Amino acid sequence: MKIGVDARGAIWYRGTGIGTYTYQLVKNLHMLDKMNEYRFFWPGDEYKNLDPSVDEVFNSIERSKDKFWEEVHIPMSVEQEHIDIYHVPQNGIGLPATKGCLNVVTVHDLIPYIYPETVGRGYLKIFLSEMPRIMEQSDLVITVSEHSKRDIQRIFQLPDDKVVVTYEAPESVYRPIDKAQARKYVREKFGIDSRYILYIGGFSPRKNVKGLINAFYEIQHDIPSDYKLVLVGKEARDYDDTAMLVDALRLQEKVVFTGFAPVLELPYLYAAANLFVYPSFYEGFGLPPLEAMACGTPTITSNTSSIPEVTGQAAQLINPHDMYDLAQKMVTVLNDEALQAKMRSDGLQQASQFTWKRCAEETLAAYQKLFQRSKV
Secondary structure: OEEEEEOOHHHHOEOEHHHHHHHHHHHHHHHHOOOOEEEEEOOOOOEOOOOOOHHHHHHOOOOOOOHHHHHHHHHHHHHHOOOOEEEEOOOOOOOOOOOOOEEEEEOOOOHHHHOHHHOOHHHHHHHHHHHHHHHHHOOEEEEOOHHHHHHHHHHHOOOHHHEEEOOOOOOOOOOOOOHHHHHHHHHHHHOOOOOEEEEEOOOOHHHOHHHHHHHHHHOOOOOOOOOEEEEEOOOOOOHHHHHHHHHHOOOOOOEEEEEOOOHHHHHHHHHHOOEEEEOOOOOOOOHHHHHHHHOOOOEEEEOOOOHHHHHOOOOEEEOOOOHHHHHHHHHHHHOOHHHHHHHHHHHHHHHOOOOHHHHHHHHHHHHHHHHHHHOO
């Protein structure tokens, strides 16, 4: 087979779930599969082979966004280069209107359909207008959890054999780090010199960061006074509302906004934390809880959507709509060292079951099955 992959998300969205997925899928397919030929597409310089280093290649990519490239160059290349399968990993957005081969898309979630009020207007408009066409033109839809598969089948009435689940995974940088070393790094890099509860992610209402802040406020008299709440994420949409809540509750000295943190800094933030909390209302997969557990950090997260499917019994699950449930769980974990030790051990075991190599293997198997079926 000759397989083309739209690799733009590996650069444009690096640090997000979609960006991590695209980067790791391309990297692992390149390392794993020596039987088939790959063509990784992006604007600017293009490479048919990622050798010797995927990182060196990705760091050199031009970041141009050109509709001509998408509407003319890709369909022409697919035809001229006799590509058998073309895969668009970023929710299918960018799938050419002209179909020249078997199409595969990865749809991570259908949040614009389920929580439209939490999505930016521009992306919402594109997603809702494009997704019906994407689903119709796709020969195979890959998604990242059984929960997302059920959403896709329910909303688009797709048959079971057209939707395949391949789980995401923590990247290799997420691993246990000596706590003293991690705290030293966090102190020097972020100026945080105390015990803390950690959240990493965006500030969309769907992420329920305000619920976390309210729960933290409620437990001030139930935990040692030196605990802080550290919120890591880009200061973008909905950030101001979150900061205003911190001011209204007079928690300015207790809540730390770090802003965006690059991937290589995150393992230190996870490892130095006493507790990681991720109270999201909805996730297609939800990488941060798995990353935290891979670093050996006790984790509290939601009992909704795909999250229990990912964390299993290793995390403490809460109802994200119940602030008091979250507050109670936080107090329980922070005041019970034996429970923390068990959660660290269970979390490491759970996280070890998810690997990008496995994701690539299952993706390749899906390609092969689709290709074989098309020849019948």
